[in-house]
Amino acid sequence: MLRNDYPGQVCSIAKSLEVVGERWSLLIVRDVMNGQRRFGELQRSLGVARNVLSARLQRLVEEDILERRAYQSGPERFEYFLTEKGLDLWPALVALQGWGDRHSTGPAGPPMLIVHKGCGGAVSDRGTCESCGEVLNARDAKALPGPGVGAEELAPALATAASSSDC
């Protein structure tokens, strides 16, 4: 585990990474934020081994980032929803997306745009609306396909964007 010899540094970052500092965890949070709530959806989206996904979901539930709600019995099946603590990860995801957009995006532009539901303005990498200036949170924003998404990919992207309003 992580040593903590320099607790005066910036160790809330270390604490955060203890919980979500592993690629799958943040991508699971991203997917649930975009409306993919079921094990099979998450498994197909991420291409992660089922046992790994199962362990990560359990950890995220234990850490009060996700909560699961049964949507079917016999056999019992669950959907995953973000808690307030999970929704609070939105600024970190937006910042990481902005960094990727700036440094890893191809010439076609970013694959996804985040827009303010209220006024339709673009959301900055600081999670603020570039149009009206409001400081936003997860529930205030939605994802739309960006110019870097090919036409053949628009359908699932739009479906994702539509469902993200359930967050």
Added chain:
Amino acid sequence: MLRNDYPGQVCSIAKSLEVVGERWSLLIVRDVMNGQRRFGELQRSLGVARNVLSARLQRLVEEDILERRAYQSGPERFEYFLTEKGLDLWPALVALQGWGDRHSTGPAGPPMLIVHKGCGGAVSDRGTCESCGEVLNARDAKALPGPGVGAEELAPALATAASSSDC
């Protein structure tokens, strides 16, 4: 490797996590941002195995997040500095720190405060100054020990904070 079946989602996040989505990488970036530039300093701070640290540093240099500069010859020794791309990770680190402060901090308060060098205001989890409202970047801010740091830990924390102005 990460599958990319849903490129229309928010895949700049996935691209970012391909590069820094592993705890050590972001903590190395954090430490270098706080002025710890040498292999031994980073190794002591993180308590990570030397071969793992060496591999992570090499990857971060290859990804143009860190650059290394020789400070000694015979034997040659290097210091690590953040590139512009590396400094651009500051908003993501600030957001993760804010999330940790909010959800993992003990009753004493956060162990570290980020303040605006220009006016001394506190920096929000969006990387803006809560006093003057300026949208900040890595070079505009410095770390100071917060109320959650015990007195015995102030000395190294202050040393860290002082050196962070070299970023």
